[in-house]
Amino acid sequence: MNSVYARTARFDSARALSEDEMRRNAPSIFAVSAHESRSERFQPIPTIEVLRALMDEGFMPVGVKQGRTRDASKKDFTKHLIRLRRLDHDAKFCVGDTVCEILLKNANDGTSAFDIMAGLFRIRCLNSLVAQTSTLESVKVRHSGDVRRKVIDGTFRVLKEAEKALAAPADWSGLILDCDEKQVFAEAAHIARFGDSEGETTTRIQPNQLLNARRTGDRENDLWTTFNVVQENAMRGGLRAAFRDENGRIRRTCSRAVNGIDQDVKLNKALWTLSEKMAELKGLKAAA
Template sequence: MTVYTSSARFDTGRALSEDELRKAASSIFATSAHESRSRRFQPIPTIEILRGLMKEGFVPVGAKQSASRIEGKADYTKHLIRLRRIDDGKIYNVGDTVCEILLKNANDGTSSYELMAGLFRVRCLNSLVTQTGTVEEVKVRHSGDVQAKVIDGTYAVLRAAENTLRAPQDWANMRLNEEEKQILAQGAHLLRFGDAKTPIQPKQLLRQRRADDVADDLWTTWNVVQENTIKGGIRAIDRDDPRHPRRVRSRAVTGIDQDIRLNKALWLIGAEMAKLKGIR
């Protein structure tokens, strides 16, 4: 499931209604903790925090939640909300890329409030999670004045998210040769598949899905690799049994934590390549 609903406007960041949020991630509205938590665990409903953020001008444009096989736990699971600032007169995009704030929380004890910088690329509806260096993330425990801490943290992460908008500009001016492209693809392949045996080859992560992505610059190449790594759908033939070759297709990364970890690691690979090419 995409973190964006079909009703979200990617150009302006139209705020999702509470009804739309409830359909996408009902756990946002949990007002109590899951029964597995002790009495000391005092959850603060995400919707209360979100309403406070909306008063500050941060609007939700997408949401998703984790699945659960445990009966009755679905309404308490981990959820992720993507937020944009749209009313302060500033420009938070470069070309087709918009900076965002990611808010993660859960009322089953699996997550504190966590704020991260993100980018959204409209061309391929790509959700990116960036590793921003000085302000990577802000975590707020379920205690004290949570809303004030989350709001303060949101402004801090917004400043970091704005800094990431330099990447679409700087990386787009850096040309990669074939060897450098292969390095990006090999790093992404290792992150995605590890030591698992797979017929999918690193070079397949460089295959463009649209004509606009046929280019040799770092920004376009990195986005192609990121999209193929996260969205899956890469096809190959498994020939482990020569008598019975079978078609396989890579799976999309759908878990919230796996998505975030993989995106951050991919971002670091891109940033290191940019350093090697002269961007500091």
């Protein structure tokens, strides 16, 4: 196995990415045919063609990510994620340091449908989050037929719904959490990040470590700040713990960053939903 095919490639920017930059970091975006393992019933969806159509509508790619594959032949077909932003509409889709984005996920090797999601991006610390809730819309397009218009229409529909999520920074900033509430939040997030299918965890990383602010501006006790601190720690990794093994020797461990595309989306959704539930417990209902 060649390591170049096993790694997760990622590239983020505050500007529109060129096609050359995207090709270097996520070549599967440019696949116009299906991987040889697919049957004739599988209709490839060329992401680059959809992307170019969205760019004509003003949506610019500002981040790309390509998933892992152990099969070298799938390098140019495997799962990828693109972040798009209306750079000419940032004033409309921006609250403070948070902007609204569209996320496109696709693969032409059978590992993913074409999925259009709403997202938020916190510029100050570059920790993206998928704001997928019951009030936001996600559009999935199967690999069959002509999908260009479905994708564009779905993108505008998702973006319209996503504007509701921009109320969260202001609303959640006014909800102050006490120490017990923050601990409960961290414990639930700890299970979402490290728990297995039964909700059991074996990591030496403790829930309260998810509450450690990485910068001075994130030491507030409101829900919005707490959410962002926990989200960044859970996603970026780097949390350390020391323990003694069965022989009494000191061992050290460090949490890893979440790099997989599906894991990224799943964890971000879980943390967003957790924050919504906490807001409801504090007396704030989600936007209708």
